[in-house]
Amino acid sequence: MLELRKDIFADERDDNLKEIGKGTQRQDMLGHVTGTSTYFDDHKLQGMLHLKIVRSTHSHARLRRIDTTDAERSPGVRRIIRGADVPRNLNTLLSLINFGIDDEPTLAVDKVRYTGEPIVAVVADSPREAYEAMAKIRIDYEALPTVFDVEEALKPGAPVVNETYPKNTFTYYDKYDHQKLRFGDVERGFGEADHVLEQRYQMSPIEHAPTETNGSIAAPDTNGRYVVYTSTQALFFSVDTCAKILDVPSNTFHFIGGTVGGGFGGKVDTITEPLAILGAMLTGRPVRYMLGREEEMQYGPPRGAERIYIKDGVMRDGRVVARKVRAYFDSGAYTRLSSYAAVKCAAHLPGPYTIPNVYGDVYCVFTNRTPATAMRGFGVTAMDFAIECQMDKLANLVGMDPMEFRILNAYRDGDMKAHRREAKNTALIECVQVAAEKAKWPLRDEFRRASSRKDGGGSRAAIPPPPRDADAQRVAASQQRTTYDRAPAAAVREAPAASQPSPPPPPRPQAPSHGATRFSSVFGTRRR
Amino acid sequence: MTKHRGRGIASINYPIGMNLGGDPSQALVHSNPSGKFTVSLSSIDLGQGMKSVTRQICAETLGVPVEDVYVDTADSDTGPHCMGSFASRATHRVGNAVMAAAKEARGVMMEAAAEELEVNAADLETDGRGNIHIKGAPHRSISTKDVAIAAQFKQGKTISGRGIFLVPLSDVDPETGEMSPATCYAHACLVAEVEVDDETGEVAMVRMDSAYELGRALNPRLVEQQLVGGAWMGVSHALYETTEPYYPDSSHGPRDFVEYLMPGPGDICPHDIAVLERPAADGPFGAKGPGEMCANPALPAVANAIFNAVGVRIDELPITPEKVLRAIKAQGGARSQPRR
DSSP states (O other), X not given: XXXXXTTTTGGGOOOOOSSXXXXXXXXXXXXXXXXXXXXXXXXXXXXXXXXXXXXXXXXXXXXXXXXXXXXXXXXXXEEEEOGGGSTTOOBOGGGGGTOSOOOBOSSOSSEEOSTTOEEEEEEESSHHHHHHHHXXXXXXXXXXXXXXXXXXXXXXXXXXXXXXXXXXXXXXXXTXXXXXXXXXXXXXXXXHOSEEEEEEEEOOOBOOOOSSOSEEEEEEOGGGOEEEEEOXXXXXXXXXXXXXXXXXXXXXXXXXXXXXXXXXXXXXXOOSHHHHHHHHHHHSSOEEEXXXXXXXXXXXXXXXXXXXXXXXXXXXXXXXXXXXXXXXXXXXXXXXTHHHHHHHHHHHTTOSBXXXXXXXXXXXXXXXXXXXXXXXXXXXXXHHHHXXXXXXXXXXXXXXXXXXXXXXXXXXXXXXXXXSOBOOSOOHHXXXXXXXXXXXXXXXXXXXXXXXXXXXXXXXXXOOOOOOHHHHHHHHHHHTTOOOOOSTTOOBOOOOOOOOOOOOOOOOOXXXXXXXXXXXXXXXXXXX | OOEXXXXXXXXXXXXXXXXXXXXXXXXXXXXXXXXXXXEEEOOOBOXXXXXXXXXXXXXHHHTSOGXXXXXXXXXTTTSOOBOOSOTTOIIIIIXXXXXXXXXXXXXXXXXXXXXXXXXXXXXXXXXXXXXXXXXXXXXXXXXXXXXXXXXXXXIOOOOEEEEEEOOOOOOOXXXXXXXXXXXXXXXXXXXXXXXXXXXXXXXXXXXXXXXXXXXXXXSHHHHHHHHHHHHHHHHHHHHTOOSOTTTTSOOSOOOSTTTSOOOOGXXXXXXXXXXXXXXXXXXXXGOOOXXXXXXXXXXXXXXXXXXXXXXXXXXXXXXXXXXXXXXXXXXXSOOOOOOO
């Protein structure tokens, strides 16, 4: 049941609209409910071939020899595609916005880095004939040591997953192995806090589970062009990725999509289009490449698992005064989009609360598993799980109602956020109040009267002074050694340190130099 | 065997659009000679209703009935550039682009109507039912169809518009993380009530109550389908799903929906939702975007409710019966917290 609370923030809205705000039936409803909407796989083209992938059976191995001789002679086989057939067999998705280094082949050549990595593509008249040919392909592997745990992967001597990033972490700003967030002085905050609580949170990798699995059909068109029916979530991302990998101008392709059977982030990676088009180029026939359910679940990219450590300082009256976070994104064997999520995660700290001292280190780590990708809430879902479980524990620790505890710490209009921008248009407090009302959860008067539009700004708008350099170094050195106490909700009482005079602010860091690796808004321009 | 009930809450916010901006979308709007409009996009409708929301935005901006607008999308030959449907960006980014294109088209339409009615375009208004009339004089009117015919065959005007929306790219300070990640944020708070069986460790959902603040519910029914479905995706993430049950060990991965657990019809519970609207300064009619964030509060709310029910904290997902049971045993039995 959905209730529109028009009474709240009514003075900020014009509700005299004709069409907006109406529950008009969807334009595509009739097609969807009668099963007549056209999806990519509804294009059954004459002479269409089927492409299937031979995948690695090892999580990390050198490829000694790939023998496709028997498979090439197998009935119905039109073409065997190897890494050498791919014009530009190395890419990273966000190279289109000038972020990151090409690190992933379309078909593995010397080495495989995860179980299920594509090695050979078989194009045949029927799926059955493709599978029969796949069984005749012999691959000699030389197994290599593997690493699956994000913290193990960062230790000296850990197996190198992806040679593009020899330290098993994505490189930020050409110099750091993580994304930083620094605001105020967390160590001073912990010193002043009545309670300090550090906890560890571990997410699980999950599947997008769309009804329609990833796939595409590519067909030669007239005048040297190719038409591509696709389930992509990002049409021009896919067009430009294919143009790069296949080394042709982007207007070689006519992509058609837009009606998709569920995405949730799992159809951003342009997994099938490059090989379907290459298959069409090499055979002159339409080629269909669609993931089966097992492929979608295990080798299509999942939501990666994050591991998060949070250390908070809280006062007896419930104010959170310091939050320190160390987070690891398990990117799997290649970057895909996890590098971007780590930055988004850092921007999200410390959650929707005004906390005067915040410290974050977010790592994008490579391991020998299926590359992770975007999924609903990318970069934020895991951090929200950790922060909100932590907030519940803190409320419990100081003996406060968890709803009132959140209202007390909620950000309000005019507050300074940890990424150094003023909070505007906030509404956390009102959401908590309305949810409490709906759940018949009693709040005390002062919390019922609280407002996102009141009591923000002022001293809460200030950027707090950073720690002195010596403190910062001590913090950096101890950060890696932090041990985690598994005892649930264990509160560690630390003696308050004498407050220190505020040091002068350091000179502002220089802006990134022109051409440094960073996001670019110029989509489609590869390098500037 | 005892079943213990508990309630947990979580409150969250969520940034709208690609982090750091720099993610443009374009739209084209044009009328055919009968005054029926087509919106050309390359954005994707994943089933969430992107086509319908942009159609309503276009109709409202043009001032014509929604039936007179059709959204054609995702053809790279005819649709102008869009980054894609992800990052909760379609409603906000594409919606703004459609609004800009519709404004331009409306400008031409009003000029053409003014010429037919021999008045100043500034004195005209649309009635949203397919007519343009002089302000305060509804009887002096012309239908959008007649305007389109006149524009096409008599005046030689194209009733069309181009729109783009771009949040400028933000730099990131490598040392402090100073950045402009997003221009607006949606908000939510969710209360989950669960029942935990202390003999089996099983967690059953009893009910959910929530409040979501979305800037503007452009189509409340589409909002409802997102919020209901999204909350269940969050519950499923909290209690059921994993592609690697022994993570970080990668063995025993599920291969189909028999092995990959998700809640079924027998597992769902009532969910009572309130929607708040605090318009975003740069949102189309103030809209932010409900897409991703609706799943997020469910995960921690469920974990916190389990603690309230039996006194155990499970900080590793998914919260399986095995983990709950082991934790209950480790603390020597269920320890219900004060009922809230």
